[in-house]
Amino acid sequence: MINLATISSEPKILPAHSRLIASDRWDHILARLGVKRGGHRVEPGLYALGRPMPESPVFVSANYSLSFDALRSSLAKIDGYILVLDTKGINVWCAAGKGTFGTDEIVKRVFATQLKEVVTHRKLILPQLGAPGVAAHEVKKRTGFWVEYGPVQAADIPEYLKTHIATPGMRKVNFTLRDRLVLVPVELTHTFLPMLAAAIVFYFIGGWISSLAVIAAVLAGILLFPILLPWIPTHNFSTKGFLLGILAALPFALSPFIRHPDWSWYHRLGQALEFLLAMPAVTAFIALNFTGSTTFTSRSGVKREMFAYIPAMAWTFGTGILLAIIFIIVR
Amino acid sequence: MLNAYLENTLVYDPFLCNGCGMCVDVCPHGTFEMDGRLAVLVRPQNCMECGACQVNCITGAIHVESGVGCASAMIMAALKGQKEVSCGGDESCC
Numbered sequence: 021m022i023n024l025a026t027i028s029s030e031p032k033i034l035p036a037h038s039r040l041i042a043s044d045r046w047d048h049i050l051a052r053l054g055v056k057r058g059g060h061r062v063e064p065g066l067y068a069l070g071r072p073m074p075e076s077p078v079f080v081s082a083n084y085s086l087s088f089d090a091l092r093s094s095l096a097k098i099d100g101y102i103l104v105l106d107t108k109g110i111n112v113w114c115a116a117g118k119g120t121f122g123t124d125e126i127v128k129r130v131f132a133t134q135l136k137e138v139v140t141h142r143k144l145i146l147p148q149l150g151a152p153g154v155a156a157h158e159v160k161k162r163t164g165f166w167v168e169y170g171p172v173q174a175a176d177i178p179e180y181l182k183t184h185i186a187t188p189g190m191r192k193v194n195f196t197l198r199d200r201l202v203l204v205p206v207e208l209t210h211t212f213l214p215m216l217a218a219a220i221v222f223y224f225i226g227g228w229i230s231s232l233a234v235i236a237a238v239l240a241g242i243l244l245f246p247i248l249l250p251w252i253p254t255h256n257f258s259t260k261g262f263l264l265g266i267l268a269a270l271p272f273a274l275s276p277f278i279r280h281p282d283w284s285w286y287h288r289l290g291q292a293l294e295f296l297l298a299m300p301a302v303t304a305f306i307a308l309n310f311t312g313s314t315t316f317t318s319r320s321g322v323k324r325e326m327f328a329y330i331p332a333m334a335w336t337f338g339t340g341i342l343l344a345i346i347f348i349i350v351r
Numbered sequence: 352m353l354n355a356y357l358e359n360t361l362v363y364d365p366f367l368c369n370g371c372g373m374c375v376d377v378c379p380h381g382t383f384e385m386d387g388r389l390a391v392l393v394r395p396q397n398c399m400e401c402g403a404c405q406v407n408c409i410t411g412a413i414h415v416e417s418g419v420g421c422a423s424a425m426i427m428a429a430l431k432g433q434k435e436v437s438c439g440g441d442e443s444c445c
Binding site: 324 | 352353354355356357358359360373375376377378379380381397398399400401402403406407409416417418419420421422423424425426
């Protein structure tokens with residue numbers, strides 16, 4: 021049976037393990053910190069996990085290491101194949117939104133890996149969150165493979181495989197405190213330098229209190245907002261951010277009354293207003309930007325928010341800064 | 352505007368539904384449910400416009416203006432006057 025032609029076109033199957041090792045964990049930490057964004061990649065292709073047979077299931081994943089590792093580490097004691105798509109190092113959900121985790125890439129990858137030679141069945145198990153990029157009926161038409169959408173969380177796959185029916189709980193995406201907390205480090209990494217620069221600039225404008233105010237307003241948006249998100253009253257992210265920003269600004273607004281009893285009342289009130297106007301605008305803007313990290317904001321809703329609140333943010337921030345400048349000149 | 356997310360662009364025509372149940376499977380927010388052999392739009396306000404139901408609906412019964420609800424991507428696009436780039440470009444986003 022074996023001749024040169026079949027040897028050269030033998031399907032290439034890469035090895036994969038369900039156990040994560042120290043270097044995987046280190047890679048996850050770096051990914052969560054936002055170090056080398058887009059650099060946490062897995063080679064696209066077909067992987068064998070355990071000792072798969074031609075009847076073993078085929079799971080489809082993205083070539084972002086956190087996605088691929090979440091899948092393989094959930095498949096302990098399960099023999100199967102993993103078809104890794106080239107999503108440019110982006111997770112399943114975001115890549116599906118862009119279409120890189122999509123119908124075309126699946127079709128291309130099924131043929132490139134000669135999957136039909138490897139397995140006897142014609143079924144692909146996809147993560148449910150890949151669905152925005154994939155038309156199941158198109159994949160069937162073009163490759164002969166049925167697409168079956170598995171659960172949202174890879175951790176539910178062993179349970180899912182017993183019946184191949186996902187419970188409503190497996191189908192729903194959550195946004196738990198833990199889900200929100202893991203997003204904080206990468207945001208901190210990205211804001212740290214701009215925040216430091218702003219803090220230094222404001223030190224020369226209004227001293228260390230202004231410097232602290234910058235840091236407080238930014239941290240309220242980056243750290244407190246994701247943590248407190250479900251408990252802050254109001255529905256819109258901008259108003260939630262404004263509320264949190266006002267809370268962060270209160271101590272600063274009180275400071276001139278405590279520290280400068282000798283100042284005239286309008287000077288003290290003016291400085292209080294600087295903080296009460298400028299700080300919530302900053303926090304609200306960061307809060308609005310968090311929409312992209314959530315699992316539930318619609319595009320049309322975010323757009324409505326932007327049109328309604330970005331002008332308010334600009335006006336309050338501008339007025340606060342203007343007041344600060346006026347008081348520097350008057351002083 | 353107390354809640355910007357009450358309305359969305361999801362439109363469903365039950366007369367075109369063939370009862371395949373794909374929309375129920377792919378929606379991460381339980382927007383659709385099966386009632387006998389038809390999908391029913393039970394929680395329209397849950398829709399986040401990801402578009403999964405639309406692309407997987409073989410009969411074209413669902414329409415939604417899908418896109419990523421990411422303010423920073425839209426702001427960057429507006430500032431640069433370019434098409435939106437969410438995750439995956441050189442820009443950092445969600």
